[in-house]
Amino acid sequence: MFGINTLFNTPLAIEKSYLLSVIASLVTKHSVFKAQNLDHNRQELLFLENITAQGIGNADQKFPVVFNIIGPIMKYSDYGCLGTVFYGKLLKQLDSNPAISGIVLNIDSGGGMVSGTAELTNIIKNLETPTISYTSGYQCSAAQDIASGCDYHMASPYADLIGSIGTMLSYQDFEAMFEKWGAKIYELYAPQSTEKNQEIRELMKGNEELYKERLKQLTDDFIGRIKANYGEKLKDDGHVFKGKTYTPKEALEIGLIDELGTLEDALNKF
Incomplete structure (x- = not known):
């Protein structure tokens, strides 16, 4: 259940409509162990690792590669998805x-x-091999952060949404449910640990200010990275750094995307 647990009670850089759309599939994936999916992932990883370890061809036989980043962004690989730590090593x-x-x-x-997202973005930004980000679907929030590390940015004119630069927290309090079942929950802290878990403790009391400050710091870092990676190409329309999502055409107008086209168009640039 590691994968789905990471989507709750931890700061997220995610588009809410996307979060709601993937929760059901994540629950399904992790409620029953699917050996077929795990075996497929293992085979894929071993194949890719063997390719990069042995090398393909030589400097006189160059070719571009497509590197898929599909599904929710997680730090560590799980049954159904690959993590940013692995992505970074493979890149x-x-x-x-x-x-x-x-x-x-x-x-x-x-x-x-x-x-894990900022680390992957930094790895991409510092690759010597030229990079292009391409999307034919969603490129939002943490995915937009990762894309910003690329040298050039493309999207299909039929892509879904691009942008959503910001952070959020999705949290739950199950105490009332447990108490209904007859369970009692106790927490005891050492007298020296007055600030331990302070943010979440205050949040559960209804005080959101401490956690909002944490989210503010994370978002400031996110926005700073986007500005540094895009430079003057990105126009601040008064909405882009407030979490707005854009159609491909709108993203092109403000500079989140450099060009509309197909995946083949992106490959043909190398």
């Missing part, structure tokens, strides 16, 4: 392969965890 391996002329990050994600 570094691809970067060291002299046969690869360019990397197209094929993104379809409404976002996910804040944790």
